Amino acid sequence: MRFSVRRFVTLLAAAFLGMAAPYAAGQEGDASLDKLRLPGLNEYLPPQNRSPLALEEMGQVTLSAQLTEEAGEIPRGLVWRVFSPEPDRNGKLPLIATAQGGTSVLSLSPGSYLVHAAYGRAGATKRITVGSEPKSERLVLDAGGLKLDAVLSGGVRIPHDRLRFSIYEAEPEATGERPLVIPNVKPNAVVRLNAGTYHVVSTYGSVNAVIRSDIRVHAGELTEATVEHRAAQLTLKLVREPGGEAIADTAWSVVTETGEIVRETVGAFASMVLAEGEYTAVARNRDRIYQSDFTVVPGRNQDVELLPDDLVEAADTLTD
Template sequence: MKPVHLRRGLLPMAAVFAMMILSSALAQEAPPTPPADIPDGAAAADPMPLAPILPQTLDPAALLKPAQPGEAAGRSAAPKEPPPNLTLAAKLTDKGEPLRAGITWRVFADKPGRDGKLPLVREAKGGTVHLALKPGTYIVHVAYGRAGISKQIRVDKSASSDTIVLNAGALKLTAEVGKDRKLNPNQVVFDIYRGTDGQDAETDPLVSDVAPEQTVRLAAGTYHVVSRYGDANASVRADIRVEAGKLTEATLFQKAAHITLKLVAESGGEALANTSWSVVTPGGDSVFDSVGAFPEVVLAIGDYTAVAKHDNKIYEKSFTVESGADRDVEVMAQ
């Protein structure tokens, strides 16, 4: 019987010894203590409880259950937009055909918002457009280049249409100098003002820096056009009438010339560098200033004086500009 008691006594001691070895091994594999800036709840030794995340009862078969037909499509499908109930078209004249392109449509609510402006409801580009709008009253603005018009419309549940007459045309400009010589497009631009010559003095241009051959869409009416050749004083003006439904083409004739200035020690000699230049009118008004050996300037026809300063010495020469007569003006350093 004693041997039996000895075996019973050794079993608990072996179990304790095994648990001590296991505890030591686990202690060696325990993760390091997290830095102090990581909250206790995020530490590896104190995991976040999963009860609030996982359902109380989880059916593994539910994870493999296929979706019912149309169930996924129903969750991702966007709500259907109502069919268009308003068709808008625009024409240049009452008897013209609807425009196919180049139109910008903007539909506004008829009541101002908190900022005092009419809220924009819809915007579309092209020719004839088809819009879906809730029944109510709206302000429709149609723009065709610089021509535009607004109209109040009423939309009902039933489909309706409206055609807006712009009463607009277009303008294309070119410039020539001398005997029908077309100017370099990089040297001439146009400014277009509303009204006539006597009405644009205190107004900003409707369109500025228009290039030659560029088509500008405008409402029918009279416009004052200024053609600027170069960066000095060469410009011409004209009042031009734009007719509805037509392309008006106009050519403005410049009375100016391209001048190159040179300071030379003798006629036909090498131009002197580091020269300061001024060109003044007979009345003493300066129309051009530059520094260099070969400054170039476009000047309107008339009489001028070129003033050159080199090595603290001043040299002058008077000259005349004739329309289209581009040339060099030599000032003698003597």
């Protein structure tokens, strides 16, 4: 059944006039309909003109990086960051987009940007302009790799869990300190760096077995460097007789020829790695102090025992 809007309005008007009849005596319902004026109504809702929202035009840019001008594109391990060239109110460049992997395709609003490619600790920055047409941008990192290791005299290998490297800039700052590039590098780990000379510090143990050297990294190449530590592992013990059991609760100090204290610890044993040289071991147990000189020979691990004969100050004899 078709029910028109005009028919609905007629019925509604009739109902309204019927309700008002007691208050308008002498008027008839049909005559009242002729006097009723209503605005024109359409039977159907007219279509609305809805246009789609305008989309901002985006430009597409393909980013790739190479170690050198002659090298191929880096396939993986890159981190791309795109910044606005205008700093914000905090003085920082707003980060617009990021991507990881190798060659990456980004969609950006037309305009100027700063693109940074990071490959490990190597990196390069380039200003680019994005338009409506697709384009490609290539960054040359001028970078290589560095692989570090260390041995003892005679080529004896050092346990890797006791060996660490730190890489610094070659040139010191105005304060005399070199800026730290990477701390705690594990042996045989490949570190990606921009080409140049770096100051490398190799530490065996945690006392004074330290080797410093300047190493040059070449673009597009893996530079492997092995340094030699002239040091040894020492264990200090306070005993009542040669080869005897170490006495607990002993305080230890290790002093160099110049009087510098290089290690202090407490325990029955005092184990450490020391650079070659002459040292003095000082042991304090209760109210007694013992002292003995010893020599560190590179690559020769040894036990250093302090005996009752090494007593230099005591109130009583050595007891448990």
